[in-house]
Amino acid sequence: MYTVKEIFYSLQGEGAQSGRASIFCRFTGCNLWSGREQDRATAVCSFCDTDFIGTDGQNGGKFQTASDLCAFLRTFWPSDSNTPPYIIFTGGEPALQLDQHLVDECHQHGFIVAIETNGTKPLPTDIDWICVSPKADAKIIITSGDELKLVYPQALAQPEQFEAMDFTEFYLQPLDSPARPMHTKAVVDYCLQHPRWKLSLQNHKVLGID
Ligand SMILES: C[S@@+](CC[C@H](N)C(=O)[O-])C[C@H]1O[C@@H](n2cnc3c(N)ncnc32)[C@H](O)[C@@H]1O
Ligand SMILES: Nc1nc2[nH]cc(C(=O)O)c2c(=O)[nH]1
Ligand code: SF4
Numbered sequence: 001m002y003t004v005k006e007i008f009y010s011l012q013g014e015g016a017q018s019g020r021a022s023i024f025c026r027f028t029g030c031n032l033w034s035g036r037e038q039d040r041a042t043a044v045c046s047f048c049d050t051d052f053i054g055t056d057g058q059n060g061g062k063f064q065t066a067s068d069l070c071a072f073l074r075t076f077w078p079s080d081s082n083t084p085p086y087i088i089f090t091g092g093e094p095a096l097q098l099d100q101h102l103v104d105e106c107h108q109h110g111f112i113v114a115i116e117t118n119g120t121k122p123l124p125t126d127i128d129w130i131c132v133s134p135k136a137d138a139k140i141i142i143t144s145g146d147e148l149k150l151v152y153p154q155a156l157a158q159p160e161q162f163e164a165m166d167f168t169e170f171y172l173q174p175l176d177s178p179a180r181p182m183h184t185k186a187v188v189d190y191c192l193q194h195p196r197w198k199l200s201l202q203n204h205k206v207l208g209i210d
């Protein structure tokens with residue numbers, strides 16, 4: 001069974017695929033924070049911008065089988081499109097629920113499968129686009145993939161720590177908080193001095209879309 005907070009159709013707002021039409025499947029739950037505000041200060045990941053508790057989001061619910069979930073996800077893609085559906089599994093931490101069976105089922109339906117993960121849990125094989133976003137206080141075990149997207153700044157996670165890892169793209173994403181303008185400026189400065197890194201703005205927040 002898969003427990004899903006919400007499902008929606010929007011444009012990828014972040015990183016290398018930003019601007020791409022995508023079906024988002026946000027799984028319930030995370031291994032680095034309970035999701036409750038009273039636990040935030042003591043959580044391993046304390047800056048999360050997302051509500052991932054329960055199944056009460058748009059189109060959320062429990063899906064008994066991979067086949068049920070895939071069939072439902074397919075309904076979010078324009079029915080007259082020849083372009084393969086691009087599906088982003090996120091959360092919460094999607095690696096807690098995304099299993100090989102669901103990835104295989106998605107591929108059988110002709111989907112392109114992407115994941116947004118904190119990199120602390122093993123992944124099924126054959127995911128088409130892996131984006132790892134390391135968190136300072138959590139050991140990452142997924143050290144290769146398509147995109148490493150570091151929220152910046154994090155005092156104990158300097159970009160240099162990750163440069164030797166096997167990712168194609170390296171992004172810094174300004175930490176969204178009341179100080180976001182300052183964090184954005186810090187990212188711009190860092191990228192100018194270290195051209196390996198690119199700026200990832202959270203375009204969906206700027207646009208006011210999901
Ligand atoms: C909500 S997380 C879900 C996926 C996974 N748990 C992870 O952390 O990568 C989706 C993306 O949002 C980023 N994110 C979360 N809170 C943020 C914040 N306050 N400012 C900027 N990015 C944030 C995460 O680092 C991750 O890249
Ligand atoms: N538009 C949009 N793009 C996103 N990219 C990653 C997101 C996430 O929450 O994982 C996200 C999101 O929540 N919305
Ligand atoms: S790991 Fe991801 S989902 Fe979990 S609390 Fe951090 S940003 Fe949020």
Ligand SMILES: [Mg+2]
Binds near residue numbers: 049050
């Ligand atoms: Mg988000």
